[in-house]
């Protein structure tokens with residue numbers, strides 16, 4: 001089956017995503033950092049937008065919305081609890097809801113912001129996690145606590161291992177450099193560095209790694225492991241304490 005997910009580079013290091021339905025010539029958009037590259041991607045395949053899903057209220061995830069809706073007046077979906085900070089919503093959902101005729105499960109994903117959500121499409125083995133769980137890392141804690149983000153990531157960790165994680169930014173290289181300090185699987189680290197070198201040379205996106213592969217290198221999925229606790233300078237500490245310390249060090253990295 002040809003892959004229906006398109007990854008679009010926006011702004012300096014953001015990603016937006018289209019899920020294409022080739023039968024109807026329509027696409028679902030996840031986040032709208034800026035209009036022009038998304039409009040180009042739609043034009044390239046003669047697609048129209050059928051829905052726009054928003055992960056959180058930050059400007060670099062919503063700023064392209066107005067121009068996109070002028071071209072394609074598709075309904076906008078967002079978290080009801082964050083409606084006051086999001087652009088006007090046509091469909092306000094709550095985390096735990098199923099939307100788009102059952103195709104998408106909305107997962108609560110607080111940490112980066114309190115109202116942050118992720119979109120899981122089980123039939124596509126795809127999780128759109130924006131600035132929560134990211135490729136080889138996790139997002140900055142602007143509003144939530146380490147406990148919030150650790151719980152968010154634990155919810156994702158229960159998804160099937162083949163689930164692909166599509167995050168909202170291209171931070172993969174910086175995240176991998178940081179992850180290398182916390183006892184990642186050495187072979188997975190080496191393989192992933194080679195892959196990032198290849199992607200950088202070809203200009204291809206770095207996101208879309210599987211949950212299984214993230215479990216080998218992403219420190220925030222490995223806080224229960226003794227070697228990670230040790231590398232964080234907290235042998236015998238709880239996974240949450242290890243998580244908190246690793247995230248704190250990233251802020252100061």
Ligand SMILES: [Zn+2]
Pocket residue numbers: 056058112131
């Ligand atoms: Zn953000």
